[in-house]
Each structure stands twice: as C-alpha cells, then as structure tokens.
Amino acid sequence: MKENALEVYRCPITGERLHLDAAEKHGDEVVRGVLLARDQRYVVEGDMPVFLRTEQLTGTAHFARNYYASIAETYDDYVHVTFDLYNESEREVRLGLIELLNLNRRSKVLEISAGTGKDSELILDNLDADGELWLLDLSSDMLAHAKEKIARYPARTEAAVGDACHLPYADNYFDALYCFAGIGHFTDQRMALKEMARVVHPGGKVVFAEKNVPPWLRDTEYGKILINNNPMFADENPLALLPVEARNAGIRWILGNVHYVVDYTVGEGEPTGNFDLVLPGHRGGSFNTRYFGKLEGVSAEAKALYEKAARKREMSLYQWLDSTVREKALKDLSED
Numbered sequence: 060m061k062e063n064a065l066e067v068y069r070c071p072i073t074g075e076r077l078h079l080d081a082a083e084k085h086g087d088e089v090v091r092g093v094l095l096a097r098d099q100r101y102v103v104e105g106d107m108p109v110f111l112r113t114e115q116l117t118g119t120a121h122f123a124r125n126y127y128a129s130i131a132e133t134y135d136d137y138v139h140v141t142f143d144l145y146n147e148s149e150r151e152v153r154l155g156l157i158e159l160l161n162l163n164r165r166s167k168v169l170e171i172s173a174g175t176g177k178d179s180e181l182i183l184d185n186l187d188a189d190g191e192l193w194l195l196d197l198s199s200d201m202l203a204h205a206k207e208k209i210a211r212y213p214a215r216t217e218a219a220v221g222d223a224c225h226l227p228y229a230d231n232y233f234d235a236l237y238c239f240a241g242i243g244h245f246t247d248q249r250m251a252l253k254e255m256a257r258v259v260h261p262g263g264k265v266v267f268a269e270k271n272v273p274p275w276l277r278d279t280e281y282g283k284i285l286i287n288n289n290p291m292f293a294d295e296n297p298l299a300l301l302p303v304e305a306r307n308a309g310i311r312w313i314l315g316n317v318h319y320v321v322d323y324t325v326g327e328g329e330p331t332g333n334f335d336l337v338l339p340g341h342r343g344g345s346f347n348t349r350y351f352g353k354l355e356g357v358s359a360e361a362k363a364l365y366e367k368a369a370r371k372r373e374m375s376l377y378q379w380l381d382s383t384v385r386e387k388a389l390k391d392l393s394e395d
C-alpha cells in the first residue's frame with residue numbers, strides 16, 4: 060500500500076479518514092502498520108490493508124473467505140471450466156463485460172471480488188500511467204495472486220482485503236466499478252449495491268455479473284441440471300435491490316444464458332420529472348396535484364355532481380375542483 064492511498068481509503072464502518080501508525084516501509088510502499096480512525100483499527104499486512112473485523116465474518120462471508128483461501132492456489136487452473144461448460148471463450152466473455160465500463164486511459168476503476176486478478180489484467184490493458192485500478196477481495200490468498208499479475212502494468216494499483224458490504228473508499232472517487240462472480244457470496248446484497256453507487260461519482264459506470272438461471276429456464280432440464288450442481292444458480296437476480304441512483308440500468312443474460320449482467324450509470328439521488336406539467340384532457344391537473352393534492356373522499360352523489368358541473372363549465376375535473384375548493388375555503392376563512 061502506498062501512503063498516499065490514505066487520501067482514498069476510509070474507515071468502512073464510520074467513513075472517517077484513517078491515520079497510519081507504526082509503519083514499516085520499503086521505499087514508498089507501506090508493508091506493515093496500523094490504520095486508525097477514532098474508534099476503529101485495521102492492520103496493514105503483506106503490504107495490503109485489511110479492512111475486516113472478525114464480527115463481519117459471519118455466515119456466508121466466513122464460508123467464502125475460508126473456501127477461497129483453500130482454492131486460491133489452484134483457482135486459475137480450473138476457472139476455465141466455467142466458460143468451457145457453455146463452449147464460450149473466457150477472454151471474450153470477460154472483455155465483453157469490461158467494455159461496458161466505458162473506460163478511458165486515465166479511468167479510476169474499482170474491482171470488487173477481484174479474486175486472482177483474471178479481469179484485473181484485462182482492465183489494466185485499457186489504462187496508462189494516469190489510470191488507477193483498486194482491487195478489493197475478502198480473501199488475501201486470492202489477492203496475493205492478483206498482485207503478482209498486476210505488478211507489470213504502468214497504471215497505479217492498490218489492493219485491499221475487505222467486505223463488499225462496507226467499502227473502505229471515499230464517496231464519489233471512482234469513474235467505474237466492476238464485479239464479476241462475487242455478488243452471490245455477499246451477506247447483504249442491497250447494502251453492497253448501495254455502497255457501489257456511493258463510491259462511483261455521478262456519470263460513472265457500475266457493471267456486475269453473477270450466475271443465475273433466469274425465470275424462463277427454471278423449469279427446463281438445462282436449468283435444473285445447473286441448479287442441481289450449484290443452488291446459487293437459483294438465487295434471485297438483484298434488480299429489485301438496485302439503488303435509486305441507477306440510471307439507464309440494463310440487465311441481460313450471457314454465458315450460457317445463465318449469468319446476468321447488470322450495468323448502469325450512476326445518477327444523483329432519485330430521478331426527477333417535470334411533474335408540474337399541466338395535463339390535457341378531462342381529468343386535468345398535473346402528476347404533482349394528483350399525488351400531493353389528495354382530498355378526503357366525497358359521496359358518490361357529490362362526485363357525480365361535480366363531474367357534471369365541470370363538464371357544463373367546460374373545465375377539467377382538476378380545474379373545477381381546485382377553484383371550487385379554493386373559493387369556498389377562502390370565503391369560510393374570511394368569515395372568521
């Protein structure tokens with residue numbers, strides 16, 4: 060870890076800036092030390108900050124960390140099977156996903172669940188010395204392999220151990236975020252998706268993909284065989300969990316038609332609309348008057364009468380009702 064990475068790293072629990080203590084350095088590389096926020100403490104080990112605390116490592120996260128630690132050594136020898144199963148090229152599939160990031164040579168990219176860095180290399184092919192790639196993974200054993208792969212590239216690289224549900228980065232820092240085959244392991248996918256939108260600035264891109272048999276293939280033999288082999292194929296896709304900042308969001312299924320890809324552009328807060336636009340037609344008013352101007356219900360007889368009266372006066376329902384209520388209310392108020 061470079062010391063100036065502290066301009067970007069934040070306490071994943073409180074969002075506070077971190078201070079380096081007891082640092083052992085090799086050149087400008089911090090190989091050992093302690094990162095401190097007010098009430099939190101994280102170690103730097105093997106030149107990587109470890110933003111994990113034991114209480115975070117429950118359930119799925121605990122399993123994932125141990126599982127990937129046990130297969131880190133052989134992961135690269137076997138990952139091709141995931142692509143061979145569907146007669147697809149690993150390189151082509153990965154490149155197709157990375158293309159969705161809309162990178163330029165100076166992009167600042169965060170890769171979550173980077174594993175042994177198979178996509179990291181392909182992302183780095185797009186960046187020059189002004190570009191940045193930051194890696195995060197729950198498993199330091201997986202990341203150790205990624206670090207070997209990324210060392211030869213000119214772009215700035217940083218790797219950290221941490222949990223996707225509590226990202227250790229400042230708000231709005233990244234231009235693009237990428238996560239392939241990690242989400243299925245996250246303990247709180249909604250929180251992780253919210254965190255992704257937090258660390259990418261408005262206008263930046265988020266791309267993530269995971270195994271998933273889509274609804275129309277659930278009852279096929281093809282779908283059943285996959286779900287039988289790995290129940291994660293039956294997990295729901297995460298569309299309902301996307302954050303409100305997601306704009307132009309798209310989902311499609313690739314890689315044997317059993318891996319979803321979601322990509323979207325980050326926006327600011329909720330989208331806005333021109334909801335004061337006066338609507339033509341009998342009902343009239345605007346989306347805002349219809350939403351914010353709801354009155355207590357009236358009797359069916361009163362409703363039929365006001366509809367008749369509005370028609371007679373050639374007013375929209377909104378115009379008649381708004382002017383009549385306003386007139387009567389102002390009159391009653393002036394009599395007080």
Ligand SMILES: C[S@@+](CC[C@H](N)C(=O)[O-])C[C@H]1O[C@@H](n2cnc3c(N)ncnc32)[C@H](O)[C@@H]1O
Pocket residue numbers: 120123124127138171172173174175176177178195196197198201221222223224238239240241244245246
């Ligand atoms: C199937 S591997 C994918 C690795 C890599 N993206 C690739 O395509 O080869 C899943 C990775 O997700 C990581 N992971 C699992 N849960 C995580 C979490 N909560 N936060 C960050 N990484 C996680 C694992 O340690 C593992 O390296």
